[in-house]
Amino acid sequence: MALSVTRIPTDHLRRRGGRAGNRASEKRWGVILAGGDGSRLLPLTRLLTGDERPKQFCSIGGDETLLERTSRRVSLSIAAENTAVIVTETHEAFYRSALNHMASENLVIQPVNKGTAPAILYSLLRIDKVAPNATAAFFPSDHHFSDDERFMSHVEAAFDAVAARPDLVILLGITPDAPEEQYGWIEPGQSVHANASGHFYQVRRFWEKPSRPLAQELMEKGCLWNSFVMIGQVRALLAMIREALPDLYRRFALIKELDLLAEQKLACQLYGSIPSINFSQAVLANRPEDLALFPVSGIEWSDLGEPARVISTFGPRQGASALARVA
Numbered sequence: 001m002a003l004s005v006t007r008i009p010t011d012h013l014r015r016r017g018g019r020a021g022n023r024a025s026e027k028r029w030g031v032i033l034a035g036g037d038g039s040r041l042l043p044l045t046r047l048l049t050g051d052e053r054p055k056q057f058c059s060i061g062g063d064e065t066l067l068e069r070t071s072r073r074v075s076l077s078i079a080a081e082n083t084a085v086i087v088t089e090t091h092e093a094f095y096r097s098a099l100n101h102m103a104s105e106n107l108v109i110q111p112v113n114k115g116t117a118p119a120i121l122y123s124l125l126r127i128d129k130v131a132p133n134a135t136a137a138f139f140p141s142d143h144h145f146s147d148d149e150r151f152m153s154h155v156e157a158a159f160d161a162v163a164a165r166p167d168l169v170i171l172l173g174i175t176p177d178a179p180e181e182q183y184g185w186i187e188p189g190q191s192v193h194a195n196a197s198g199h200f201y202q203v204r205r206f207w208e209k210p211s212r213p214l215a216q217e218l219m220e221k222g223c224l225w226n227s228f229v230m231i232g233q234v235r236a237l238l239a240m241i242r243e244a245l246p247d248l249y250r251r252f253a254l255i256k257e258l259d260l261l262a263e264q265k266l267a268c269q270l271y272g273s274i275p276s277i278n279f280s281q282a283v284l285a286n287r288p289e290d291l292a293l294f295p296v297s298g299i300e301w302s303d304l305g306e307p308a309r310v311i312s313t314f315g316p317r318q319g320a321s322a323l324a325r326v327a
Contacts, residue, residue, distance in 0.1 A: 027131065027133060027134045027135055028077070028078050028079075028082055028134065028135055028136075028137070028159060029078065029082045029083070029084065029127050029131060029134045029135070029136040029137070029234075030074045030077075030078035030082065030083045030084070030136070030137050030138075030139060031083075031084045031085075031086065031120075031123045031124075031127070031136055031137070031138045031139070032067070032070055032071060032074060032083065032084070032085045032086070032139050032141045033086055033116065033119060033120070033138060033139065033140050033141055034056050034067050034070075034085050034086060034087050034095065034141035034142075035086050035087050035088040035091075035110050035113050035119050036054060036056070036088075036113060036116075036141075036142070037054050037088075037113055038054030038055035038056065038142065040305045040306055041055045041304065041305060041306065041307065041310075042054070042055075044307045044310075045058055051093075051094075053091075053094050054091060054094070054142075055142050055304060056070075056141040056142040057091070057094040057095060057098070060144075060304060060310060060314075061144060061310075061313065061314045065098065066141060066142045066143075066144075066304070067085075067095070067098060067141045067142070068098065070139055070140075070141045070142075070143070071083070071085075072148070073139075073145065073148040073151070073152060074137075074139055074152075076148065076149060076152040077137075077152050077155055077156055077159070078137065081103070081106070082131075082134075083106065084106045084107070084108055084123055084126065084127065085099060085102065085106065085107055085108070085141075086108040086109075086110065086119050086122065086123050087099070087107065087108070087109055087110070088109070088110045088111075088112060088113045089109050089110065089111050089112070090112060090113075104260060105126070105130070105260065108122055108123050108126050109264065109267075110122065110267065110271060111267060111268045111271045111272070112271050112272075113276075114271055114274055114275070114276045114277065115276040115277045115278050115279070116228075116277075116278055116279035116280070117241070117245060117248065117277035117278060117279040117282050117283060118248065118252070118270075118271065118274060118277060119279075120138060120237075120241070120279050121238075121241050121245075121248065121249065121252050122252065122255065122267065123136075123138075124136065124234055124237055124238050124241070125238075125252060125253070125255040125256045126255070126256075126263075127234055128234050128238065128256050129256050131234070132234060132235065133233075133234070133235075134233070134234050135159060135162050135163070135231065135232065135233050135234070136231070136232065136233075136234050136237065137155055137158070137159070137229065137230070137231040138228070138229065138230050138231075139229055140227075140228050140229070140303070142303070142304060143227070143301065143302065143303050143304065144300075144301065144302045144303075144304055144313055145299055145300070145301055146299050146300035146301070147298070147299045150298060150299050151296065151299055151301075153197075154172055154197070154294060154296045155172070155229070155231065156197075157195065157196075157197030157198065157294065158170040158172065158231040158294055159231060160195055160197070161193055161195055161197075161200050161231075161292070161294070162231055162232055162233060164193065164195065165192075165193050165200075165292070166233050166236060167236060167290075168192070168193065168200070168232065168236070168290070168291065168292045169230055169231070169232030169236055169237060169240060169290055169291050169292070170200060170230060170231045170232060170291075170292050170293075170294050171186065171203065171226065171227075171229070171230050171284070171291055171292070171293050171294070172227045172229040172230070172231075172294055172296050173186050173188070173224025173225060173226060173227065173293050173294065173295055173296065174224055174225040174226075174227050174296050174299075174301045175224060175225075175295055175296065175297040175298075176219050176223075176224065176225050177300075178219075179212055179215035179216040179218070179219050180215060180225065181209060181210060181211065181212050181215050182209055182305065182306070183209070183225045183226065183303070184206060184207070184208050184209065184225070184226035184228075184280060185206070185207040185208075185210060185215070185218045185223045185224065185225060185226065186203060186205075186206055186207075186223060186224050186225075186226050186293055187203070187204040187205045187206070187207065187218065187221065187223045188201035188202065188203065188204060188222060188223070188224065188293050188295075189201055189202030189203065189204040190202050192292050193292060198294070198295070199295075200292040200293065200294050201292060201293045201294075201295075202288075202292065202293070203288040203291040203292065203293050204288070205285075205288065206226070206280065206284065206285045206288075207223065208280070208281070208285075224293065224295055224296075225301070226280065227296065227301060228280065236290070239290075240283060240287050240290045241283055243287060243290075244282060244283040244286045244287050245277065245282055245283060248274065248277065251270055251274070252270060254266060255267070300313070
């Protein structure tokens with residue numbers, strides 16, 4: 001199907017400086033997901049760095065680490081005091097110096113990495129303690145965007161859409177430029193909302209790592225790559241998780257009643273007793289009725305998940321040399 005794409009202006013991002021003084025921005029939170037192990041790229045980063053540093057703590061394609069670049073990107077729309085980062089304790093040697101400026105309440109530390117579902121639930125419950133009426137945006141810490149301001153203008157549009165339709169969780173889908181087999185794809189349905197920035201579409205279904213012929217077919221049908229950037233009210237996101245993973249939600253729910261020290265002790269117990277759970281598979285794919293898809297066009301995007309993607313993103317010479325510059 002042909003999707004309607006609107007050019008979104010970006011000048012307001014510079015003018016607002018993250019909207020730190022705007023009352024609406026006080027209800028905005030950003031969560032940077034930085035707890036992953038980067039296992040697919042680890043053989044290369046291990047070879048280059050001599051340690052077990054996941055890719056989000058590496059400088060790839062520039063002088064900043066991917067986490068630092070993500071933090072700068074997020075700051076275009078979300079105030080620093082409303083930005084949380086979720087990390088994994090086993091990576092402390094790599095994040096300690098980069099995040100020592102953060103308030104302890106904004107640093108969510110998992111004892112171990114058990115996948116994206118526990119990480120997202122834990123982050124939401126932390127925010128729910130202080131801002132239950134907030135809208136939260138989630139950002140992977142280790143992706144590349146060719147135009148940060150243009151991308152964040154789509155995040156702004158999604159915040160506006162959630163304000164009008166608080167029942168929806170918005171996923172940002174990247175307009176593909178190739179039939180990529182290693183990405184997740186999202187098939188859009190009919191338009192369920194529109195604002196000045198464009199149309200937001202029903203999610204018909206998810207396609208995870210399709211064969212090349214199927215990926216070609218999905219591309220021709222107007223399907224989008226799943227960026228895993230999502231925006232929704234904290235209450236809506238928690239309700240979606242409660243419906244999809246009731247046992248996990250029940251076990252974690254006590255977190256929002258505890259102080260930070262007691263919470264961390266409970267987290268150690270919880271993470272020691274749960275399996276690894278993928279949020280896309282366990283929650284998003286099972287709750288398409290709660291979602292809307294917003295197309296992102298005009299930028300290049302990569303999850304930098306494999307060495308070949310790093311080279312294709314930054315070019316043979318630049319990509320190879322960039323990988324060697326580790327913070």
